[in-house]
Amino acid sequence: MDDSKLRETGYRVKRWGIDDAQASRLVEATSEYPIMYQALGTDPKTSHPFNLYYDIRAQPKALTDTLVQNERLIASIAEEMIRRDIRRVVGSGLGTSQFVGQVAGNGYWKFAGIDADQVDAVEFQLYERPYDWGKTAFLAYSGSGSTTDSNRAVQIAKERGAYIVALTSIAGSPLSKIADVNIVCAGGYDTGGSDTFHYTTRLAASLMLALEIGERARPDAHDYVALKRQLREAGQRMGEVLEQVDARCRSIAKRLKRARAVLVVGSGPHLGTAEEIALKFDEMCHIPAKAMSWGRHIHGALGLTDERIHTIIVAPPGEAYARLIDIARVTQMLKTPSVAIVTEDDEEIASRVDDVVRLPEMEETLFGVMAILPGQLLPYYCAVELGDVNPDCQRSDVPKHARVWHMMFPPGTH
Secondary structure, eight states: OOHHHHTSTBOOSSOSSOOGGGHHHHHHTTTTSOHHHHHHTOOOOSSSSOHHHHHHHTHHHHHHHHHHHTHHHHHHHHHHHHHTTOOEEEEEESTHHHHHHHHHHHHIIIIIOOEEEEEEHHHHHHSOOOOOGGGEEEEEEESSSOOHHHHHHHHHHHHTTOEEEEEESBTTOHHHHHSSEEEEOSSOOOSSSSOSHHHHHHHHHHHHHHHHHHHHHOTTSSOHHHHHHHHHHHHHHHHHHHHHHHHHHHHHHHHHTTOSEEEEEOOTHHHHHHHHHHHHIIIIIOOOEEEEOHHHIIIIITTTOOTTEEEEEEOOSSTTHHHHHHHHHHHHHHTOOEEEEEETTOOTTGGGSSEEEEEOOOOTTTHHHHHHHHHHHHHHHHHHHHSSOOTTTTTTTSHHHHHHHHHHSOTTOO
8 A cells, every 4th residue: 555645634545444234244354354454444464563653653744744734724723713702622532532632721721821621522412511602612633534423522512603623634524514624634544543643743733723822812921932843843853763762662562561550640731641641552452551640649549559550650841740750759669660751851750760761852731742652652562562462453353342343333433
């Protein structure tokens, strides 16, 4: 398959799903030809490098291209949100998409001075929220723009009067027909069964929107020129450390693969980062993982933590850094395995943990764009090192799982 075509902005290989007329036979043969690949329309893999590996490594370019291609559009959306006197931003989606909204929400608070919330798209449909809809921007995050459960939520918000901004990777999707405006991110569509660059590109676009609003609405609050430069350079900087981070994550995964479970600790914007990393462990290598803040860990997980439980700490310099040192000290005293995702010059936390992944320094909230790289490579390599797990498939290569996949996600639902 032509990789350049796969990575074309707005492109998708095929409509999601497998033909119902053939489903039973394809499910029965899923161990030989996993239905995940057939649903996505991508080439099957049986060993490293799996499709997800190429998706992960596509991020530096996709990140840079997203911001270049959407620069004027994002600025115009910022102006429209100010014109509409938007007072609240709500990020909506499922799984990874919701976690984009969780991280980005901190950017709207901090950079734009706007109240921000994030909701699971199905929970949003089930339980009404008392928003002032005329003053609300509903940010609809969806890799495909075709996830029916997500789009129902967007339709409800639209009918109630919200300003709908779609952030997706596919041009002309059903979501684009509902939204007031569409930001189409670069990178094409995932070739494996987990969101990778979709997360990074949508987060970067959303944070840039927060910076553009802040620069116009409260120009003296931050050095917006410097912050936007950091964000624009993130793709290049990620590319510069990609090989180093890749090698470090594989070496850590040789030990991490034996974990009974993983705790991922973050605070502020990085509680959302922790949620996304935990989800990647669930999806890619099927090691149970939980995301938690400092308070939840210290007040609830001390008894859980033991030598079979690995702790990952997401700790760039920022408001929560001193508290996150406590988590590193806890793992040190309990003699439990720990990994820290920190910046290049970190000393305090790095000296207290077993393994360290260093990334270029960025402003605390913007660091979320960079921190996801090891957050994806660690679970990916755990799957590779385990040897009997295909990280592309989310166990849809097992017939009983394939039956559930086809039942819950029929053709056209993603």
